[in-house]
Amino acid sequence: MLYVAPRWRCLLAVAMAIAAVLSAAGGAGAQETCSGAVPPPPKRGAWMSIASFGGAGDGRTLNTAAFAAAVASIQRRRARGGALLYVPPGVWLTGPFSLTSHMTLFLACGAVIRATQDTSSWPLIDPLPSYGRGRELPGKRYISLIHGNGLQDVFITGENGTIDGQGSVWWDMWKKGTLPFTRPHLLELMDSSNAIVSNLVFQDSPFWNIHPVYCSNVLIRNLTILAPHDSPNTDGIDPGFEQQCVH
Ligand SMILES: *[C@@H]1O[C@H](CO)[C@@H](O)[C@H](O)[C@H]1NC(C)=O
Ligand SMILES: *[C@@H]1O[C@H](CO)[C@@H](O)[C@H](O)[C@H]1NC(C)=O
Numbered sequence: 001m002l003y004v005a006p007r008w009r010c011l012l013a014v015a016m017a018i019a020a021v022l023s024a025a026g027g028a029g030a031q032e033t034c035s036g037a038v039p040p041p042p043k044r045g046a047w048m049s050i051a052s053f054g055g056a057g058d059g060r061t062l063n064t065a066a067f068a069a070a071v072a073s074i075q076r077r078r079a080r081g082g083a084l085l086y087v088p089p090g091v092w093l094t095g096p097f098s099l100t101s102h103m104t105l106f107l108a109c110g111a112v113i114r115a116t117q118d119t120s121s122w123p124l125i126d127p128l129p130s131y132g133r134g135r136e137l138p139g140k141r142y143i144s145l146i147h148g149n150g151l152q153d154v155f156i157t158g159e160n161g162t163i164d165g166q167g168s169v170w171w172d173m174w175k176k177g178t179l180p181f182t183r184p185h186l187l188e189l190m191d192s193s194n195a196i197v198s199n200l201v202f203q204d205s206p207f208w209n210i211h212p213v214y215c216s217n218v219l220i221r222n223l224t225i226l227a228p229h230d231s232p233n234t235d236g237i238d239p240g241f242e243q244q245c246v247h
Contacts, residue, residue: 044104045081048073049088057090062116067097075100082153087111087161095121096184099148099156107161107200114164115145115186115206119173124181128190128213136174136207141182144211151192160224162201163187170206171231183207183233189215198222208235215239 048070051057055066074083082102089110095118099105107113124140145165148154165186173179186205189195193216202209203226212218220237227234 043081044084044102045077046074046083047086048083049086050092051088055092057088057092057111059091059093059114061093062095063092064095064097064116067094071098071100071103074103078102087113087158094145096123096143096145096147099146099151099154101151102153103151104155104157105146106155107158107163109159109161111158111161112164113146113162115166117166117169119169122184127182136182137179139181142184142206144185144188145206146187148187148189148192148195151189152194154189154192154195156187156195156197157199160199160201162203164203165205165209167204167206167227167231167234174232185209185211187211188213189218191215193217195219196221200224201226202236203227204231205234207233208238210237212237212239 050063050066050070053066053069053073055061055063055070057063070085074085077083078101082100082104084104084106087105087107089108091112091114093114093116095116119142122142125143127139127141146156146163163186165184170179170183174183183206185208186202187197187209188211191214192212195212195215195217196219197210198219198221201224205227209225209227210220210223212220218239223236225236
């Protein structure tokens with residue numbers, strides 16, 4: 001049997017996942033609403049694993065700094081095709097982190113990016129100009145677990161890996177009226193273009209799951225979005241002010 005090094009196996013999986021996205025995006029049904037909306041994903045200049053930035057997928061180690069270091073490394077490679085950041089199987093506990101342009105975030109089968117429940121360590125950002133205040137409360141709002149602002153060419157995909165918000169601490173604060181600021185989303189993309197979110201599970205978001213806002217050419221497809229039926233406002237996808245396709 002042919003031995004395929006783990007690195008190449010991943011690339012193969014990535015290639016197949018991207019092919020699946022492309023063939024579906026180019027399908028007859030898609031043409032009606034999304035024709036030509038999303039350019040083909042460019043070949044990334046490098047492949048890197050979150051594990052090589054000091055991270056650990058043991059469910060206890062906080063990987064916020066590892067994600068920040070990986071994204072900074074991809075940002076430095078932006079003129080050379082960016083990079084794919086691979087999240088291996090395991091539970092990767094983290095606080096919020098930001099994405100950069102020309103980046104693919106790829107969650108392997110069995111990979112979980114899990115939000116920390118330490119809400120006090122969650123950074124605050126300005127409310128959206130079009131709301132002028134936090135959606136739920138006046139003033140600032142919590143940044144999303146995975147955040148993108150002013151980006152282009154971003155893929156968030158995988159082999160049915162999971163982005164888990166562990167939202168119950170936020171829902172409890174909301175129910176008790178002790179929430180100090182507007183709750184965070186799992187993924188927010190602001191002022192960005194040419195993004196695909198696909199082939200993943202989003203679960204237990206503190207608030208809305210996916211919030212693309214002031215974006216263009218965002219394709220969201222083939223996701224499983226899970227939350228208990230009594231969780232407050234855990235909407236799946238809440239697009240605002242843009243042109244994009246949701247399948
Ligand atoms: C949807 O995503 C799953 C993994 O989450 C993958 O196995 C499947 O091939 C995808 N389907 C399409 C049409 O891309
Ligand atoms: C992905 O995982 C979700 C949640 O476990 C499951 O419901 C769904 O069927 C899976 N999809 C695929 C293609 O395996």
